[in-house]
Amino acid sequence: MASFEQLKLTFFDECAEGMQQIEQGLSDMREGLGSDDTINAVFRAVHSVKGGAGIFGFESLVGFAHVFETTLDAVRRGDLAATTDVIDVLLASSDVLSDLVQISRAGEAIPVGFGDETRVALENLLGNDSAGNEEAPSDFDGLDFVPVRADASDSDDMSDFDGIEFTPVMADAFADGQRSFEIAFSPNADMLLNGSDPLLLLRQLRQLGELELSAVTDRLPDLQSLRPEIAYLSWTGTLRTEATREQLQDIFDFVGDCEITITEVGAGAAEPAMGGCAASQLPVVDAAPPMAPVAAFAPLQAAMTVDSTPQIVKPIAPPQGSRTSGGAAPAEKATRPAKPQATTTRIELEKIDRVVNMVGELVIAQAMLGQIVHDLPEGVSDRLTQILDEVVHHTRELKDGLMSMRAQAVGSVFQRMPRLVRETAIKVGKKIRLELAGETTEVDRSIIERLTDPLTHIIRNSVDHGIEAPDVRIAAGKSEEGTIRLSAEHRGGRIVIEVSDDGGGINTEKVLQKAREKGLVGADAVLTEDEINNLIMMPGFSTADVVSDISGRGVGMDVVKTNIQEVGGRLSLQSVRGKGTTIQFALPLTLAVMDGMVIKVGRETYVMPMSMIVECLRPPRSHINNLVGTRGVLQLRGDLVPLVYLGDLLDIGSAADLSGECVVIITDAGDGTRLGLVADELCGHQQVVVKSIEESYGPVPGVAAATILGNGSVALILDVEKLSDLASDSSSTVMAQMGNSLAKVA
Amino acid sequence: MPNAVALKVLVVDDQESVRKMTAMTLEQLGIRHIHEAENGKKAMEIASLQPIDLILSDYYMDEMDGLDLLRAVRGHPVVRRVPFILLTGRGDRELVVKAAQAGVNNYLIKPFTAQVLRQKIEQVMGKLS
Numbered sequence: 111m112a113s114f115e116q117l118k119l120t121f122f123d124e125c126a127e128g129m130q131q132i133e134q135g136l137s138d139m140r141e142g143l144g145s146d147d148t149i150n151a152v153f154r155a156v157h158s159v160k161g162g163a164g165i166f167g168f169e170s171l172v173g174f175a176h177v178f179e180t181t182l183d184a185v186r187r188g189d190l191a192a193t194t195d196v197i198d199v200l201l202a203s204s205d206v207l208s209d210l211v212q213i214s215r216a217g218e219a220i221p222v223g224f225g226d227e228t229r230v231a232l233e234n235l236l237g238n239d240s241a242g243n244e245e246a247p248s249d250f251d252g253l254d255f256v257p258v259r260a261d262a263s264d265s266d267d268m269s270d271f272d273g274i275e276f277t278p279v280m281a282d283a284f285a286d287g288q289r290s291f292e293i294a295f296s297p298n299a300d301m302l303l304n305g306s307d308p309l310l311l312l313r314q315l316r317q318l319g320e321l322e323l324s325a326v327t328d329r330l331p332d333l334q335s336l337r338p339e340i341a342y343l344s345w346t347g348t349l350r351t352e353a354t355r356e357q358l359q360d361i362f363d364f365v366g367d368c369e370i371t372i373t374e375v376g377a378g379a380a381e382p383a384m385g386g387c388a389a390s391q392l393p394v395v396d397a398a399p400p401m402a403p404v405a406a407f408a409p410l411q412a413a414m415t416v417d418s419t420p421q422i423v424k425p426i427a428p429p430q431g432s433r434t435s436g437g438a439a440p441a442e443k444a445t446r447p448a449k450p451q452a453t454t455t456r457i458e459l460e461k462i463d464r465v466v467n468m469v470g471e472l473v474i475a476q477a478m479l480g481q482i483v484h485d486l487p488e489g490v491s492d493r494l495t496q497i498l499d500e501v502v503h504h505t506r507e508l509k510d511g512l513m514s515m516r517a518q519a520v521g522s523v524f525q526r527m528p529r530l531v532r533e534t535a536i537k538v539g540k541k542i543r544l545e546l547a548g549e550t551t552e553v554d555r556s557i558i559e560r561l562t563d564p565l566t567h568i569i570r571n572s573v574d575h576g577i578e579a580p581d582v583r584i585a586a587g588k589s590e591e592g593t594i595r596l597s598a599e600h601r602g603g604r605i606v607i608e609v610s611d612d613g614g615g616i617n618t619e620k621v622l623q624k625a626r627e628k629g630l631v632g633a634d635a636v637l638t639e640d641e642i643n644n645l646i647m648m649p650g651f652s653t654a655d656v657v658s659d660i661s662g663r664g665v666g667m668d669v670v671k672t673n674i675q676e677v678g679g680r681l682s683l684q685s686v687r688g689k690g691t692t693i694q695f696a697l698p699l700t701l702a703v704m705d706g707m708v709i710k711v712g713r714e715t716y717v718m719p720m721s722m723i724v725e726c727l728r729p730p731r732s733h734i735n736n737l738v739g740t741r742g743v744l745q746l747r748g749d750l751v752p753l754v755y756l757g758d759l760l761d762i763g764s765a766a767d768l769s770g771e772c773v774v775i776i777t778d779a780g781d782g783t784r785l786g787l788v789a790d791e792l793c794g795h796q797q798v799v800v801k802s803i804e805e806s807y808g809p810v811p812g813v814a815a816a817t818i819l820g821n822g823s824v825a826l827i828l829d830v831e832k833l834s835d836l837a838s839d840s841s842s843t844v845m846a847q848m849g850n851s852l853a854k855v856a
Numbered sequence: 857m858p859n860a861v862a863l864k865v866l867v868v869d870d871q872e873s874v875r876k877m878t879a880m881t882l883e884q885l886g887i888r889h890i891h892e893a894e895n896g897k898k899a900m901e902i903a904s905l906q907p908i909d910l911i912l913s914d915y916y917m918d919e920m921d922g923l924d925l926l927r928a929v930r931g932h933p934v935v936r937r938v939p940f941i942l943l944t945g946r947g948d949r950e951l952v953v954k955a956a957q958a959g960v961n962n963y964l965i966k967p968f969t970a971q972v973l974r975q976k977i978e979q980v981m982g983k984l985s
Binding site: 114117118120121124151153154157158160161162164165166255257258259310 | 870962
């Protein structure tokens with residue numbers, strides 16, 4: 111059995127899901143997409159948080175949740191209208207609740223007065239009459255609930271039932287044994303509308319003895335014209351009971367809208383219909399506590415025969431529609447459909463990571479096996495090759511399965527953004543809505559963790575600098591509310607995240623001016639609009655200097671770009687003055703496994719990420735012009751591509767000298783410029799398991815990571831972008847330095 | 857005089873943490889056979905297939921709430937006699953009243969201690985041994 115601490119963690123996980131439901135539900139309601147189900151789901155979620163908080167001892171959480179829950183209850187009962195203002199208070203409450211949960215989860219003390227403003231807003235909505243009861247009763251006062259004893263035996267022995275009151279009265283004034291009554295019960299069409307429920311009446315009849323009923327469905331129309339609030343059914347049947355006629359009639363005493371005929375069988379003339387007398391409509395559904403003792407519940411000992419009533423009675427809809435579960439009446443406006451629930455289980459991430467590691471080793475071992483088989487003489491290896499192919503196939507499937515276990519929907523990162531936009535927009539006084547798309551797009555856990563920071567910065571920028579103030583927008587003929595669209599999709603083996611806004615676009619004049627001031631561009635350099643836009647990603651260009659100072663932390667786009675590139679991703683930006691800005695970044699789907707091209711430089715083997723390779727060729731000598739030293743230029747379909755000899759860059763004796771054959775790998779340096787890296791041999795394209803070496807060696811410029819090849823040897827995975835930088839840096843000391851650190855590793 | 861060790865209890869609540877806490881509390885009373893369900897519908901499935909001696913159910917659940925479960929139990933030819941205790945939050949008087957009408961045997965306010973749980977169970981089933 112799990113420990114208390116583990117259950118506490120489970121509770122916080124539940125809270126996380128719950129908070130998400132609350133926020134989503136309230137957002138839907140604000141957009142007009144909410145239904146009865148929505149408010150119920152939000153209410154339930156807050157109730158659950160409150161309940162769990164009580165169990166695990168987070169009292170202040172309980173306090174706030176209680177007020178929140180009470181307000182939500184008022185909304186779902188219809189006592190409080192869900193206007194935009196009201197929903198905004200609820201959304202703010204959701205934020206406070208979320209913060210309280212986080213603080214409690216971290217085990218910290220809740221600051222004095224935290225959330226008070228919002229709590230007061232909630233209490234105001236409630237009209238200040240409830241929200242009191244901080245005291246936790248362990249029992250309800252004044253509730254005449256007498257617990258029913260459930261005896262295991264089937265006996266009718268009444269002596270066990272001390273202190274239990276049954277209604278209708280069974281004890282006194284029984285006549286001589288059993289009687290049979292024929293009963294005809296016919297509700298008027300509007301009986302349900304007046305709050306009476308035939309089902310409860312029939313149940314009370316059933317309590318008196320053996321009841322056999324059949325329903326008369328003559329008045330039942332076809333489904334299209336059926337109105338659930340109209341009572342169409344009536345019943346006839348027989349009741350064998352020891353009760354008197356008066357007791358039977360008592361059941362129907364306060365029910366006006368029906369016709370009821372009770373005829374005693376074999377006891378003389380039928381008595382005429384009695385129904386429709388009481389002036390006061392006491393709805394049977396509602397037990398008014400001050401009046402009858404509440405202990406009117408089914409005695410478990412009564413001999414109740416199985417009757418067909420439950421099935422027949424089902425078609426009647428209970429008078430108040432909203433609280434019953436299942437089969438909600440079709441909504442009149444479009445509602446967000448409930449997401450199908452998948453069966454899930456909780457696993458510690460460590461366990462998955464360990465298995466992923468194991469499979470990584472398996473892949474390597476299998477590659478080694480493949481190598482050996484490859485080298486065997488013909489004929490010997492046929493069967494072996496066949497089996498090995500199967501092993502390869504299974505291993506690949508195993509690896510794919512595991513990677514999908516590690517895959518998470520980006521929605522988990524996206525879901526924090528609406529709140530970020532809400533809060534930042536309020537701070538800067540703008541009206542902004544956030545649209546999300548592609549939340550279900552999945553990506554490896556290792557990437558998910560790297561998404562939050564860049565995304566947060568980009569979106570904050572958009573709110574702060576992108577979208578204009580409401581009056582500015584109106585003056586420009588735009589809607590008062592700006593839109594930011596956040597989307598994710600799989601494209602070309604990567605995940606592409608796009609943030610686009612319909613704001614004012616990048617102010618190219620200001621940017622150019624700042625860049626000149628900071629010496630990032632020459633005073634008279636002429637740049638295209640695109641080039642100016644991309645200036646904001648240069649190191650040293652802080653957003654705090656552009657337009658406003660509000661996001662003033664000075665974390666610029668350059669840091670964002672670096673973060674993304676470190677992970678092997680790319681960032682691009684387009685902006686149109688007056689129309690808006692779009693920022694796109696593409697990330698690999700996982701950091702754990704990579705498509706690589708194995709190459710040889712001299713006697714060393716390296717791996718290059720396929721994602722960086724544009725094409726590989728063996729160009730004829732005539733196309734290569736050698737310039738200074740070991741740099742060259744390649745003529746490629748009319749363009750000139752600079753060449754860099756990897757042998758030199760990596761400080762290895764290379765066979766690829768000026769006369770021999772060589773392999774050129776064209777890479778894209780990320781900003782569109784091409785670079786040709788010259789190697790000695792292309793060994794093939796394969797999936798490699800990426801193993802980080804940073805822990806052992808620290809970051810090595812030019813080397814991203816390492817992997818183990820099929821022959822068991824270690825190959826370094828080259829960081830192509832860094833190599834390009836190093837190549838363009840003509841300082842030989844840098845290269846020597848690189849050579850030294852690489853010598854350590856190799 | 858039910859024997860705690862032999863009792864089979866069904867705990868119904870949509871929150872796993874609450875279910876497990878309730879189960880832990882039941883274990884403190886010596887009860888060993890504990891079934892769990894996350895809503896009324898799943899609870900009915902279990903109750904109609906397994907021998908169940910007691911049902912502890914929350915009210916607010918998706919798919920079929922506690923009251924509907926109670927009614928379904930009371931209407932089921934085999935299961936109707938099973939003792940049913942409703943778990944409620946503080947301030948839920950209305951709910952207890954409604955549940956009483958529908959045939960509940962007792963109620964418990966969350967959060968509850970093992971002593972209170974024992975008390976309420978014994979009120980319905982007799983002294984636990």
